[in-house]
Amino acid sequence: MDVISFLSSHVPLFKGFPETKIKELLAVSRVMPFEPNEAIIEYGEKGEFLGVLLSGEAFVSITTDSGDSVEVARIKPGEIFGEMSLMTGEKTIADVIGLTQCSALLIPQSYFAILIATSPEAIKYISRIISERLKTFPRVNEQEGISDVSAAAKAADPYSLKLKSKSPMKLLVLRSSPHFLKYNLFSTADETHNISGYIEHVNGGEAVHSILYHGRREEAACGKVDHTEAVRLVFKAIGEKLESLPEKERVVGACGHRVVHGGDALLNSVVIDDKVINEIQAASVLAPNHNPVNLACIREAIRLFPDIPHVAVFDTSFHHTLPPYAYLYGLPYGLYEEKRIRRYGFQGMFHGYTALKAAEFLKRPYNELEVISCHLGGSASVCAVDHGRSVDVSMGFTPQEGLLMDTRSGDIDPSILSHLIINEKMTPEQVRDLFEKEGGLKGLSGISDDMVEIENAANDGNSRAILTVKSYGYRVKKYIGSYMAAMGGLDVLAFSGGIGQGSAFIRSLACQGLACMGIVIDEAKNKKALDPDRIYDISGSASQVKILVMPAREEKMIARETLRVLGHDYVTKIIHSQEPMVIPLEVSAHHLHLSQDHVEALFGPGHQLTRLADLSQPGQFACEETVDLIGPKGLVKKVRVLGPARKETQVEIAMTEQYKLGVLPPIRQSGDLKGSPGITIQANGNTLTIDHGVICALRHIHMSTEEALKFGLHDRDVVRIRVQGDRELIFGDVLVRVNPNYRLAMHIDTDEANAANIKTGMIGYLDGIQSR
Numbered sequence: 001m002d003v004i005s006f007l008s009s010h011v012p013l014f015k016g017f018p019e020t021k022i023k024e025l026l027a028v029s030r031v032m033p034f035e036p037n038e039a040i041i042e043y044g045e046k047g048e049f050l051g052v053l054l055s056g057e058a059f060v061s062i063t064t065d066s067g068d069s070v071e072v073a074r075i076k077p078g079e080i081f082g083e084m085s086l087m088t089g090e091k092t093i094a095d096v097i098g099l100t101q102c103s104a105l106l107i108p109q110s111y112f113a114i115l116i117a118t119s120p121e122a123i124k125y126i127s128r129i130i131s132e133r134l135k136t137f138p139r140v141n142e143q144e145g146i147s148d149v150s151a152a153a154k155a156a157d158p159y160s161l162k163l164k165s166k167s168p169m170k171l172l173v174l175r176s177s178p179h180f181l182k183y184n185l186f187s188t189a190d191e192t193h194n195i196s197g198y199i200e201h202v203n204g205g206e207a208v209h210s211i212l213y214h215g216r217r218e219e220a221a222c223g224k225v226d227h228t229e230a231v232r233l234v235f236k237a238i239g240e241k242l243e244s245l246p247e248k249e250r251v252v253g254a255c256g257h258r259v260v261h262g263g264d265a266l267l268n269s270v271v272i273d274d275k276v277i278n279e280i281q282a283a284s285v286l287a288p289n290h291n292p293v294n295l296a297c298i299r300e301a302i303r304l305f306p307d308i309p310h311v312a313v314f315d316t317s318f319h320h321t322l323p324p325y326a327y328l329y330g331l332p333y334g335l336y337e338e339k340r341i342r343r344y345g346f347q348g349m350f351h352g353y354t355a356l357k358a359a360e361f362l363k364r365p366y367n368e369l370e371v372i373s374c375h376l377g378g379s380a381s382v383c384a385v386d387h388g389r390s391v392d393v394s395m396g397f398t399p400q401e402g403l404l405m406d407t408r409s410g411d412i413d414p415s416i417l418s419h420l421i422i423n424e425k426m427t428p429e430q431v432r433d434l435f436e437k438e439g440g441l442k443g444l445s446g447i448s449d450d451m452v453e454i455e456n457a458a459n460d461g462n463s464r465a466i467l468t469v470k471s472y473g474y475r476v477k478k479y480i481g482s483y484m485a486a487m488g489g490l491d492v493l494a495f496s497g498g499i500g501q502g503s504a505f506i507r508s509l510a511c512q513g514l515a516c517m518g519i520v521i522d523e524a525k526n527k528k529a530l531d532p533d534r535i536y537d538i539s540g541s542a543s544q545v546k547i548l549v550m551p552a553r554e555e556k557m558i559a560r561e562t563l564r565v566l567g568h569d570y571v572t573k574i575i576h577s578q579e580p581m582v583i584p585l586e587v588s589a590h591h592l593h594l595s596q597d598h599v600e601a602l603f604g605p606g607h608q609l610t611r612l613a614d615l616s617q618p619g620q621f622a623c624e625e626t627v628d629l630i631g632p633k634g635l636v637k638k639v640r641v642l643g644p645a646r647k648e649t650q651v652e653i654a655m656t657e658q659y660k661l662g663v664l665p666p667i668r669q670s671g672d673l674k675g676s677p678g679i680t681i682q683a684n685g686n687t688l689t690i691d692h693g694v695i696c697a698l699r700h701i702h703m704s705t706e707e708a709l710k711f712g713l714h715d716r717d718v719v720r721i722r723v724q725g726d727r728e729l730i731f732g733d734v735l736v737r738v739n740p741n742y743r744l745a746m747h748i749d750t751d752e753a754n755a756a757n758i759k760t761g762m763i764g765y766l767d768g769i770q771s772r
Contacts, residue, residue, distance in 0.1 A: 003026060007022050010077065013052070013122055013125050014122070015121065025111070026105075029106060032106055034056075036098050042092070042095055043062070046091055046157070046160065047085020047088075047092050048108065050112045051106055052104060052105040053102060056100040056103065057074065058098050060073040060094050060133075081096050083129055087715060117574045117712060123706050123709045127706045130740060131740035134739075158366075159360055160563070163186050165253075169254065170185055171252070172185050172254070173558045174255065175258040175554065175555065176293050178203065178290065178293055179204050181230040184555040184559070193245070195211065195241055199233060207223060207230070213241045230297075231300040235301075252308060254309050254311065254563075256558045257272070257298050257301070257311065257312050258349070261287035261291050262280070262315075262317055264340055266280070267320040269317060271309055277295065277298065280295055286340070298312070311562040311565050313349065313562065315346045319348055321391065322392065327343040327345075329396075342397065344397060347383075347393075347554075351375060354375065355388070357535070358494050361535050370387065370490050371490075372384055374494065374510065376403070376476065376499040378498065380402070382476065382483065391486065392483055394410075404444065405440045411475070444467070444468045447462070451472070455469060472506060473506050476506070477511070492546045494547075494549075495549050496550055507549065518544030519543060520539070520540035521538055521539070521540055568769055571772075572768055572769060575712070575769065580765040581765065583764045583765065584746070584761070585761070585763060585764050586746065587750055587758065589640070589749075590636065590639050591639060591640045592639055592640075592651040593649065595645060596645040598681070602682075609644065617742060618743060620642060620643070621643050622640055628682045629651065629661060629681060630681075631660075631661030634661055636657055648693065649681075649690055652696070654749045654750045663694055664677065666695060676692045676693060677692065678690045698733070699747065699748050701747075704738070714738070715736065715738035716737070717736040718733055718770045719734050724765075725757060731748070731752070732770055
């Protein structure tokens with residue numbers, strides 16, 4: 001078959017494409033044969049290509065909730081498939097199966113996105129196909145975008161933790177600390193070629209280099225080295241281990257760097273350039289022991305490998321979603337504004353990995369779970385992850401705050417510092433060392449900073465060891481209880497880290513007395529959770545909360561983040577290659593959506609909502625009906641109802657109204673109501689109380705498939721929007737929702753609008769993609 005001629009004459013998508021463009025496309029694509037009943041695409045796979053059927057026939061099928069397979073479409077030569085995951089960026093939501101012997105052209109998603117961004121006709125064609133096929137997928141909610149989260153949750157690797165790339169590559173991860181350099185080399189094609197190692201006593205005494213490859217560990221003394229020299233040793237050792245491989249399999253394609261502190265400027269993992277290096281340097285004042293050595297490793301790695309992308313992954317970035325009431329201290333507000341003194345949180349990659357892995361293990365969508373992650377090791381913290389967002393964490397301005405750690409004291413009355421300095425005549429440096437190097441397990445037990453040794457001493461009856469173990473378990477339990485209260489519920493309690501995995505007794509202590517919260521441990525299962533590489537469910541039969549013991553792989557999370565950043569780097573190129581997307585801004589005042597039964601409960605049997613005025617989104621309208629909201633503290637009158645009626649009642653208020661009503665709703669996307677507070681609604685002399693459904697809406701953009709395709713965006717991408725005016729600023733964490741029926745508009749609440757002096761009718765500009 002002359003594929004070029006076929007694409008030009010038989011595939012409407014490529015109508016008008018010059019032959020040079022089609023040849024470029026074929027150079028990066030694959031033509032694949034398929035037999036009858038062979039899967040071309042399987043439900044739940046990561047969508048990595050757009051397909052064009054060249055010959056034969058195929059069909060699209062979905063599996064219903066009852067387990068039946070239903071054909072929803074036929075694909076004939078010249079027609080496309082895989083376009084839904086191209087738009088959502090998520091796992092595929094249907095199977096595509098060969099009906100006869102057939103062949104297909106598989107076009108890499110990233111290349112195709114760049115190709116069609118400059119072709120309005122191709123964008124219109126894809127948009128029309130998506131619109132038509134949406135009608136055949138009953139699971140897709142057209143009011144809330146086009147993603148199907150159930151497909152992701154049920155896939156074999158729903159959150160890309162197995163480190164697969166579009167083409168085989170070697171990915172290096174560097175994790176530096178003041179006296180260590182740990183590293184991992186991941187092969188995305190063959191895990192048997194993975195390498196791990198560390199160099200200890202960096203910047204200290206005689207350094208020792210340990211490397212593990214093909215199941216064999218080797219150690220060698222390497223004298224006194226600093227971090228720059230340690231990086232050179234790592235690169236040299238890796239090169240030697242890979243010498244036996246073919247040249248193309250020895251190439252390192254990217255390097256991910258763990259950086260402790262991103263400050264307020266670096267909120268997500270990012271490709272490193274001069275600007276990023278300057279920001280990491282600026283944040284060194286907040287992490288003086290770590291950021292400088294992180295930078296030393298980054299600079300040397302870039303010098304040795306200047307032609308590959310280097311990505312910075314921050315300990316703090318996972319926690320940038322903390323609300324102000326969780327991250328502010330009870331100090332003069334100017335210290336936050338001028339000196340950036342606030343809770344930042346650390347160990348974000350551990351907690352992020354734990355939450356994702358728990359969702360994968362339970363086959364539940366990540367963003368519907370309430371998770372408490374207890375990462376318990378020499379350095380330890382507890383994190384509350386509410387529907388995919390970190391909302392609180394025990395570590396604070398520094399990693400010193402929170403739990404007892406190996407030599408860190410954790411939570412402490414700050415007056416003790418002044419007492420020791422003023423009354424005990426200690427210097428600030430002595431006090432710092434007392435809390436950071438002489439406290440924690442070491443100081444309290446007087447035995448060791450190792451929990452294994454302390455537990456052994458406790459088993460022998462040592463009273464201070466017993467007290468230390470009890471204190472440790474008590475602190476963990478206290479944080480579990482407080483974070484469960486903060487989230488208003490809990491689905492998963494996860495233990496990780498050397499102590500979290502290694503001590504059944506600590507896990508038992510942390511869970512004792514929490515049956516009233518639905519947390520019940522099975523002690524027999526708990527004692528058998530011994531393999532550090534396995535995930536264990538140690539929940540008791542009466543437990544309403546899943547209790548898991550699992551490994552937390554920071555190095556894998558850094559590698560995953562590196563691949564994710566590089567995976568959407570092409571979107572940045574598309575955005576910056578054309579005129580900026582101009583987005584109308586709309587200020588969304590408080591409002592609510594009512595279910596039909598609640599409409600009738602408030603306004604009478606059979607009542608239908610009365611249209612007052614159309615809204616910007618097709619089919620949506622403001623109603624004549626208004627209600628009063630009554631909270632524990634006060635009320636808000638005449639809140640507008642929006643139509644049409646929904647499946648579930650949802651109340652959206654601004655931050656400032658929380659206090660007036662006396663409720664504390666989470667920041668959520670529309671429809672994500674689990675665990676949110678309830679409220680009383682009054683109208684027409686009738687009253688009803690909902691037990692959940694009040695949220696502060698996550699700022700978001702509605703856009704059509706055409707607009708999303710033009711800029712390479714997916715449904716549920718998170719972007720940055722630049723707003724000009726009296727108070728020019730950039731809004732981050734803006735959720736993209738894509739549907740063929742949407743009209744372009746960004747919605748922010750009244751508080752956000754007042755802070756930036758924004759009024760409905762102003763415009764914003766797409767500044768860049770933040771995460772995918």
